[in-house]
């Protein structure tokens with residue numbers, strides 16, 4: 112099989128994370144010969160989603176082959192339920208089948224047998240409805256490879272309990288906690304935030320450069336509750352968040368409202384691991400070659416005639432050549448990383464599987480909850496709760512992701528938050544309680560490799576790993592920057608034609624002609 | 638825009654490289670077979686709407702985009718698929734043996750109740766045949782999957798295969814609907830489109846500030 116693989120490419124991409132995959136798609140899209148490889152047997156690297164079996168393999172690998180996952184450490188897995196189902200049969204209800212539906216008692220064996228129904232993210236992120244990834248998916252037509260669900264609610268932690276944050280206009284009206292006067296003040300302030308513009312710093316914000324966002328909100332006369340909503344829930348900030356950063360975050364939130372559903376956010380069906388795969392699909396459709404299970408052994412640059420440099424990659428006794436190498440930071444040989452990335456703060460993460468949502472709701476919720484920091488050292492903790500409708504887990508369960516900056520280690524950093532929203536005691540799953548039972552948990556730290564890194568050579572481009580942020584904005588931005596270096600002056604992921612727009616000319620013409628049709632005319636054809 | 642169909646089925650083509658998947662897709666969607674360029678271009682998917690018992694059934698048939706070559710098909714490819722054509726080449730023993738591996742791959746990644754069908758393609762090349770029709774039938778019995786030999790080149794049984802698969806999916810769906818099961822619980826998920834009807838965020842705000 113190996114002999115079928117050509118050896119000369121315009122671009123070789125190593126690693127199938129989000130940044131690498133976007134670059135691969137963009138290069139292939141405009142006709143570059145692309146080889147895209149990954150050393151592991153699946154797509155996504157640290158951005159992958161796993162079913163429960165795949166996740167168990169990952170956990171085992173981190174423990175037994177730490178070199179393979181050098182960016183993941185402090186990994187702690189814990190069960191809160193029995194291995195096997197209880198011995199005695201639950202009450203037979205064969206008589207009339209009308210017995211009270213008892214709450215399912217989960218055991219570890221259920222997770223094993225239903226492993227395929229899980230899609231658990233290593234890097235869980237949301238898309239802003241008008242953020243760069245959504246716009247890119249639409250403009251490139253890659254959106255056809257994925258489906259999304261709207262985040263149904265945004266929660267916050269106020270007075271020691273969970274509270275919904277009013278997002279839509281209707282929500283704001285419905286909130287009795289906020290008086291008419293307060294509403295008017297809030298709206299005035301939000302309007303000036305929407306008018307904020309980085310380039311032409313308007314008067315409103317010109318003196319706020321060195322002050323905190325909280326000071327600004329206070330100055331605007333917002334009451335403590337409103338300050339809490341805007342600062343923690345909408346801007347995702349802390350007491351010390353700089354004013355302009357808060358304004359930018361708020362604006363992003365507001366601008367994405369009203370496009371799809373009640374909140375500004377979208378979640379990819381079957382998990383975030385689908386995102387890089389969509390870009391890989393486009394790369395393949397335009398002729399990109401794919402190899403998984405393909406580690407690389409060496410990377411060298413060689414100057415050939417006329418001062419042109421080629422990159423030579425050794426992989427499984429094959430010598431591959433390219434004009435540009437795009438490589439994930441974790442795969443990249445150290446001598447190509449010219450400067451140590453700036454001091455960054457590692458990421459603390461946790462995943463929980465529970466038997467119910469953190470806050471009851473009529474329909475299955477999809478929740479973003481930003482937990483304000485419980486102590487001064489920390490940032491807010493981002494909580495994402497997803498249910499069976501997202502393809503993340505079997506019916507009756509929820510998957511909850513917690514992310515924050517690392518202070519001590521993942522477990523110490525996040526357990527205090529988890530205990531506020533889950534019952535972590537194990538014990539009887541059928542007992543009624545106000546908090547869902549935690550059935551399983553995983554804590555881990557990830558090195559923050561999201562800072563841009565330069566290779567010291569024009570033909571080797573290093574891709575960052577996932578960051579702790581809520582969205583994909585940094586990854587999309589970095590991919591575009593790398594693409595511009597490889598293909599200067601070329602459009603970034605121009606719209607791929609729909610299949611019905613491809614007209615085949617019979618005869619000698621070797622390839623298809625792409626014809627763009629009026630979007631509106633599409634429906635009339637059938 | 639009025640819906641021009643009653644059902645939309647997502648179908649996949651799976652099988653080793655070179656067995657004729659893209660050719661089968663072309664034969665069915667364009668009624669064409671052109672040896673010179675088919676394998677050189679990337680086909681995403683093709684659409685053909687067929688008539689089944691008075692219902693318009695829109696078939697969206699996805700090609701592997703070459704990712705079958707080194708078995709790197711994305712898990713995303715399988716999402717939401719309702720029917721899969723497993724294709725081997727009757728002149729290539731290896732491609733026949735690999736059907737079992739592809740079935741395993743489907744079991745791992747596709748929905749559990751996906752309809753399947755096995756196609757033994759290139760049956761026009763009788764002189765080069767390595768896999769007898771009987772062996773194909775036997776394999777199909779083993780997995781309880783329907784089977785037919787096809788030729789994309791001579792347009793043999795290609796229509797029949799797609800109609801059969803589509804009819805089986807439709808029957809399964811109608812049975813499910815009778816049992817009043819909501820279809821797959823996938824309601825509420827959506828694809829992003831450029832012309833999505835949009836409310837401007839500014840209007841959201843300005844209407845609020847009239848308070």
Ligand SMILES: Nc1nc2c(ncn2[C@@H]2O[C@H](COP(=O)(O)OP(=O)(O)O)[C@@H](O)[C@H]2O)c(=O)[nH]1
Pocket residue numbers: 652653654655656657658659660661671672675676758759760761762787788789790791
């Ligand atoms: N004789 C014959 N050749 C075929 C048939 N179907 C496909 N081919 C040829 O087989 C080769 C591979 O076909 P292709 O559709 O690209 O296979 P794919 O890799 O599975 O998509 C091409 O040269 C086709 O012309 C068939 O039914 N009969």
Ligand SMILES: [Mg+2]
Pocket residue numbers: 658659660676700702703
């Ligand atoms: Mg093909």
